[in-house]
Amino acid sequence: MxxxxxxxxxxxxxxxxxxxxxxxxxxxxxxxxxxxxxxxxxxxxxxxxxxxxxxxxxxxxxxxxxxxxxxxxxxxxxxxxxxxxxxxxxxxxxxxxxxxxxxxxxxxxxxxxxxxxxxxxxxxxxxxxxxxxxxxxxxxxxxxxxxxxxxxxxxxxxxxxxxxxxxxxxxxxxxxxxxxxxxxxxxxxxxxxxxxxxxNENKWKSLVNEKKVKRYIFLYTLQGEKTKMKEVAQYLADRTGLKIVEMQAWLRPKPKNFIPRYCDTPIDFLSWISGADYVITDSFHCTAFSIIFKKKFWVKIAECSEISDSRVGNLLHLLHLEERVIGKNLEKWDIDAMPKYEEALDKLxxxxxxxxxxxxxxxxxxxxx
The missing domain is CATH 3.40.50 (Rossmann fold)
Structure with missing residues (x-):
């Protein structure tokens, strides 16, 4: 036995x-x-x-x-x-x-x-x-x-x-x-x-479901209604012509190019990240899954925080992905720069x-x- x-x-x-x-x-x-x-x-x-x-x-x-x-x-x-x-x-x-x-x-x-x-x-x-x-x-x-x-x-x-x-x-x-x-x-x-x-990525992908929206920017923020991340997402949408899928916890008016999602499951959360053209977030786990799915993601760190003091910043620093943090000057933002995954995934x-x-x-x- x-x-x-x-x-x-x-x-x-x-x-x-x-x-x-x-x-x-x-x-x-x-x-x-x-x-x-x-x-x-x-x-x-x-x-x-x-x-x-x-x-x-x-x-x-x-x-x-x-x-x-x-x-x-x-x-x-x-x-x-x-x-x-x-x-x-x-x-x-x-x-x-x-x-x-x-x-x-x-x-x-x-x-x-x-x-x-x-x-x-x-x-x-x-x-x-x-x-x-x-x-x-x-x-x-x-x-x-x-x-x-x-x-x-x-x-x-x-x-x-x-x-x-x-x-x-x-x-x-x-x-x-x-x-x-x-x-x-x-x-x-x-x-x-x-x-x-x-x-691994394959296990996570086995859980995802297909979305009807085919090309989009996924926006997920923990900062609430007054976050400046919507401005960042809108700037990216204006540059790319893509819609913005945003997970929300409140009913508020939205611009026409926003697709609000209110009651999605955790599997939906995974699926939106997996299928996105771009991900914009301040969330640790949204950042983590963006890395797992090898997405073109961007992170906004609160202006009052140092990158090394934040949970997301710790992860980016560990994997040498600090360049994924969006700076204050959006005009200098290279929206199509891919993360340096070769080095990051070796470290990961x-x-x-x-x-x-x-x-x-x-x-x-x-x-x-």
Missing amino acids: GKKANKVGILTFHRANNYGAVLQAYALQTYLETIGVNAEIVDYRSAYLEKAYRGHSLANKDIKKLLRDLSDWPIRYLKNKAFEKYRKQYLNLSKTYLENNVIESNNMYDYFLFGSDQIWNYNLSGKDSNYLGAFVSDKKKLNSYAASFGTYRTREKEYLEMLKRFNKVSVREESGRKFFNEITNRTDTKLVMDPVFLI KEEINFSKEFVNTIIKGEKIK
């Missing part, structure tokens, strides 16, 4: 109605399955995050904001249904756990992997210590894969003490590695790739191999190189 496969519980932001969050959860689960691991997403439902993504208060709002929220409610409802359908179809979920019973999951897994995404951004999780492993009794089971702090930095005693309990640690950004080592006095923290890079392959080796140190008990 063969050796029983390890069972690993993945603790991440899989309940967020965020395209990158649910796709990276699928990616880590899928990669672990390909190496013979029984992988399961711990279906932990944080009260704070459930309220943030599914609750919506109309209290203490002026009439203008109230009317706007009411007009957007159908979009939020339909988008939530689209994400729930994706989670049921693509994620291998455990039984549901809440804050008062997640401790019961201790006996269900040989190891836990915390990550990826910004699970160590204490503000983003509403200071939910379970994303720092508070419920795990055996710290030998505590491991992280590509965990991210985002821009969050704190030295709160409780926060530091919980992070110090982790056994094998990997983070997604160099800035996060420096911060973790500094606050824990460790030197063995590893830098690994986001889980979406652990499965190297980093992916190292990332997979790190996973093996946890699953097979191998030493970290």
